[in-house]
Amino acid sequence: MSHQESYDVVVLGSGAAGLTAAFTAATEGARVGVFEKNSRVGGTTAWSGGHVWIPANHRMAEVGADDSLEEGITYLTALARGLVEPELVHAFAENGPSMARYLEEHGAVEFFAVPGLPDYHPEHPGGKPGGGRTLGSTLFPFDTLGDWKDKVEKSPYYSVHLRMDETGIGSAVPKPPSAEEIARREEQDERGMGGGLIGALLAGCLRAGVEFHLSSPGVELVVADGRVTGVAVEDSDGRHQVTATKGVILATGGFEWNEEYRKTFLRGAIHKAASIPTNTGDALRMSLKAGAALQNMREAWWIPVVDLPDGVNSMNLEMINADRTRPRSIMVNRAGRRFVNEAANYNAIVGAFHAEDVTAFDYANIPAWIIVDHTNLTTYGSAGRPYSGTTPPWLVEAPTLRELAGKLGIPADELERTVARWNENVAAGVDPDFHRGESAHDLWWGDPYKKGTVEGTLGPIDQGPFYAMKLMPGTIGTKGGPKVDAHARVVDLDGAVIPGLYAVGNTSSPTGPTYGGPGGTLGPGMTFAWIAARDAVGTD
């Protein structure tokens, strides 16, 4: 059966970028339809921590932080390595605070400023070692969503009833809520992190009259006289055409689950994606067919990952951040040598995984192993899970470093030398080789109870047995896609705007290699979504 529908604005995808665009367009008076490929709303965003990074945001003064538009632009420019158009840096920095304020003032989302959480490169010009740019998502009561509450994605990685700042990642120390408080949250189905953000945006969209179509992927753009006038959608009734009189906003996430695109475009190997598997680069294909130019194709939001056996979580992987940064741990390559500041942020560190050994003509640091001692394991657990008394199956265990090296197939003498040098440096309180512990970023991560001190990340590896975890490069989403201008309008190969077509979020993140700080993907994604919606609707 084929049928016709018409909206002012059609949004493809229901992550934070899609829902921010839909909410804004509807609030500005447009009739909006959201078409989502998945059977549930929320995309990777609903799986995420829900942090939103916005320089000079309206809430940072509440946590004693100050900032300015100029500092934000200076910082973003310093990280861009000349790979981001200055007009796009300005567009994000200038509109980010307005976007966040708009969502609050129009009742969609309530943010709070996360105290103390540093930028990812806080010592770069304009960086914030004391944080303030990261906005957290408050708890949202899903029982107010009626039938929609069961149509939102749940994170395979995080407990849905927690706020990020309660986990020890978004806070000075872990502040788990009491059992009574958790019971109350379960009763009202109050969810935090990315789930809370999506719940709040979804509620705002529904109030504003946005219509949702699940299990309805957009498959092709409709172009008439050079203008995008709609999109072909496939659902259980077959393929049909949906008209968009004011614009189509592509917010279908990245292409990380499309192996062909990964191989064609990304700068280096990816073992696994941690994002939602429906993100297969559909909007990239659609916009290429419509004549779009491309941008930022080689980049992703990178992260190291470890394979988990069946049954631990539904993705069979875990993203590895805290483990790398804690005392009594280092990372080594197959030569048994350290190769990086292990406590560097997850996006930057994958650059070291992509380094070449030109003699071997192979990646020098894939795979890598985290080496920890018994005190590390029993104190901090592994891969986000507390120590249970037995060695988790993703760790290789041996009584000595020499035997561990044998099991890993790496040179034992070299591993022993590496650990001995590490222990000497730890005793002196410095890491002259890779400068671990010198950045405010490194001092935030590490041992949550020693935050701010070098002992929070430097510690000897001297209590056997010893353990190794195999780390591989991964991603939480790719960045590249159709090239956009400062209004998030897609442009063609000649630089001319393709009228009626916008691309936002990970569908096209014009951020170069930059990951500014915690929330650095959702901040630009939601900001360009807000810009796109207002441009489509014609808001001044």
Ligand SMILES: Cc1cc2nc3c(=O)[nH]c(=O)nc-3n(C[C@H](O)[C@H](O)[C@H](O)COP(=O)(O)OP(=O)(O)OC[C@H]3O[C@@H](n4cnc5c(N)ncnc54)[C@H](O)[C@@H]3O)c2cc1C
């Ligand atoms: C565990 C984890 C924690 C994270 N924490 C943070 C954090 O705290 N802060 C931060 O900034 N980033 C974080 N990230 C990254 C962040 O989640 C993503 O970068 C972000 O969600 C991307 O938003 P998006 O709206 O572009 O895409 P998504 O949220 O992935 O949404 C894209 C949607 O498009 C849909 N879609 C795909 N194809 C089609 C089609 N053809 N038609 C219609 N719909 C389609 C998909 O099904 C999906 O629902 C985290 C990621 C992970 C995995």
